[in-house]
Amino acid sequence: MPKTYDAIVIGTGQAGPPLAARLASEGLKTAIVERGLVGGTCVNTGCIPTKTLIASARAAHMARRADDFGVTLKGKVGVDMGRVKARKDAIVAKSRSGNTKWMTTTENLTLKRGHARFTGPKTIEVKGEALAAERIFINVGGRAHVPDMPGVGDVPFLTNAGMMDVDFLPTHLAFVGGSYIGLEFAQMYRRFGSEVTVVERGDRLIAREDPDVSEEIRKILAAEGVAFRLGSECISFAKRRGGVSVGLDCKERNKTVEASHVLLAVGRAPNTHDLGLEAAGIETDKRGFIEVGDDLATSVPGVWALGECNGRGAFTHTAYNDYEIVAANLLDGASRKVTDRIATYGLFVDPPLGRCGMNEAEARASGRKVLAATLPMKHVGRARERSETDGFMKILVDAESKQILGASLLGIEADEVVQTLLSLMYAKATVGVIERGMYVHPTVSEYLPTLVGALEPLE
Numbered sequence: 453m454p455k456t457y458d459a460i461v462i463g464t465g466q467a468g469p470p471l472a473a474r475l476a477s478e479g480l481k482t483a484i485v486e487r488g489l490v491g492g493t494c495v496n497t498g499c500i501p502t503k504t505l506i507a508s509a510r511a512a513h514m515a516r517r518a519d520d521f522g523v524t525l526k527g528k529v530g531v532d533m534g535r536v537k538a539r540k541d542a543i544v545a546k547s548r549s550g551n552t553k554w555m556t557t558t559e560n561l562t563l564k565r566g567h568a569r570f571t572g573p574k575t576i577e578v579k580g581e582a583l584a585a586e587r588i589f590i591n592v593g594g595r596a597h598v599p600d601m602p603g604v605g606d607v608p609f610l611t612n613a614g615m616m617d618v619d620f621l622p623t624h625l626a627f628v629g630g631s632y633i634g635l636e637f638a639q640m641y642r643r644f645g646s647e648v649t650v651v652e653r654g655d656r657l658i659a660r661e662d663p664d665v666s667e668e669i670r671k672i673l674a675a676e677g678v679a680f681r682l683g684s685e686c687i688s689f690a691k692r693r694g695g696v697s698v699g700l701d702c703k704e705r706n707k708t709v710e711a712s713h714v715l716l717a718v719g720r721a722p723n724t725h726d727l728g729l730e731a732a733g734i735e736t737d738k739r740g741f742i743e744v745g746d747d748l749a750t751s752v753p754g755v756w757a758l759g760e761c762n763g764r765g766a767f768t769h770t771a772y773n774d775y776e777i778v779a780a781n782l783l784d785g786a787s788r789k790v791t792d793r794i795a796t797y798g799l800f801v802d803p804p805l806g807r808c809g810m811n812e813a814e815a816r817a818s819g820r821k822v823l824a825a826t827l828p829m830k831h832v833g834r835a836r837e838r839s840e841t842d843g844f845m846k847i848l849v850d851a852e853s854k855q856i857l858g859a860s861l862l863g864i865e866a867d868e869v870v871q872t873l874l875s876l877m878y879a880k881a882t883v884g885v886i887e888r889g890m891y892v893h894p895t896v897s898e899y900l901p902t903l904v905g906a907l908e909p910l911e
Contacts, residue, residue: 454575454582457483462568462576462727463591465492466771467758467778469555471589474779476560483585485578487567490552492593493760494768497613500547502636503800504540509643510802513676520839531644537619570728573752587754589778590734590742591771592727594760597719601628603689607696610715612637622646626698626711628687630657630680632799634717635669639801642678649679649709651687651698658799662812662846664826665860669801672842681709689714722761737763746789748778764790767797796874798867803829803843806870809858809877810848815910821851823907829863831902833894840864845903847873847883848910854882865896872897883907 458480461472472484489496508531515529555563566579575584596611598604610618612633625641627634630652642648650657650673656666657680670680681700688699696714701707722740729736735743735751741763748756748764756778759771773793780786799805815822830841843863850857859873876885883904891898 454584457481457562457583457585459483459587459589460485460568460576460583460585461589461591463492463593463723463759463761464490464551464555465591465593465759466494466768467775468492468589468591469551470772471591471758471775471779472561473554473558474775474783475587476558478783479560481560483562483564483583484555485564485566485568485576485583487565489548490555490563491548492591494771495547495551496544497616499768501540501544501616502612502640504543505536506636506640506800506802508536508539509640512645513643513802517839531621533621533644534619536644540616568727570732570734573732574754576728587782588756590724590727590750590755590757590761591759592723592761594720594722594766596716597721598716599628599718601687601689602699604716607689607691607714609689609696610713612715612717615715623712624649624695624710626651626696626709626714627717628698628714629717629719630654630682631717631719632658634715635673635799635801637715637717638678639673639676642673642676647679648677649681649711651681651684651700651709653684653687655683657682660811661805661807662860664844664846665805665862668843668862669799669805672803673801720760720766722763724761739763744790746791747781748774748790769796794874794877796870798870800867803840803863804865804867806861806866806868807859808870808874809856811858811860812848812910815848815857818857820857822857822910823849823851824910825849825903825906825908827899827903827906832863832896832899834896835864837894838864845869845899847903847907849883849904849907851909854884855880856883863896869896869900872900 459475459482461468461484464486472482475482512531518525564578568576568578571577621644624647627638627650630650638648638650657670658666684700686701690697695712698709724740733752737743742750742757742761744750744757744762748758750757758774760766777788780788794809796808826844826846829835829843835841845861847859848857856873856877861870886900886904
């Protein structure tokens, strides 16, 4: 007979632990299952470690720029990658141990170690032990997608997870994929001192962004010495003595990048392939993402999927919001929906990109009359004072309602400023609220009235 719980949570990513703790606090006997490291992608191979590494890379970059600020440093700026990694590991370990302590000391909550596999709609097996519950929540996250490119199985390669073990400075890193993960690592390792080349199949970077955003980010990274090979339509790999050769064009054999190491950053795959979903009758799409409704319920009553594995968001904040939606609906009598939330995210190159709502293509496709305005960061006092004037702020507004449709903010502190606009969007406020506001000087946000004051019809 299986051991019975009121609820089972599979996975300890950003949705799992808070949901399990909330269920337990309501008096429900709850089990949470983890086969690997507690904390999921964010804690172990994503947000926390990468942003910690980015901080070290920025420190090196600013040290090299010391003379720009009238600061004199004696000698060459060096980077000790062993110490960089040790700092990252310490911060990750603290977060992981905090999560573990939380789950092992919460009343009514049991942490089970091992791989969970469905044996039926309401039953799973973990290390030979059968567990059952009327409510099961899947929060298994995702992993780096390994593309079926010629030669990829013949060469050593890194992913975002493998980079967490690197304690040396690669001579030449080739990044396959010019999107969010690849660009963050590319700038980071260029600042550490590696030669860096980004190989991208498309004709521009981060294709989901507006072309002017893509081009500005390319210019910023290129100015730091990152090389780009765009339009690489036929990428292949071959082992070379001391490294890897990345082929860029099937027609011309001499088009290659010779690198010491290669990192694959071409998307994500859900960790659903080995969960036994077929035994439970849980439906997935062709890529393996679990299909869910607006309330995050799967095709099986009493089973929900949260976080990256449901294909409704690939970020820590979307996973946590999944938890909030499910908990509110189940325990608070609410009727929250995934479609109520506004898309928002950041790209943490330096300077960062903060995004919310629609981009230009989406705004045009909506059929609305749209107003738009762009303000170069070189006009922003805070940016000039910090000598960090790269980028621009762009906002899109509905011409009739005067409500914000979206924004792309690329520049110093843009990842924080964008959340001011996001809050106004949730409040369904008009841009008149911005124009009438008084803002602290000198900040980046104080230029939002200037930005919206320049609105014109989107061409």
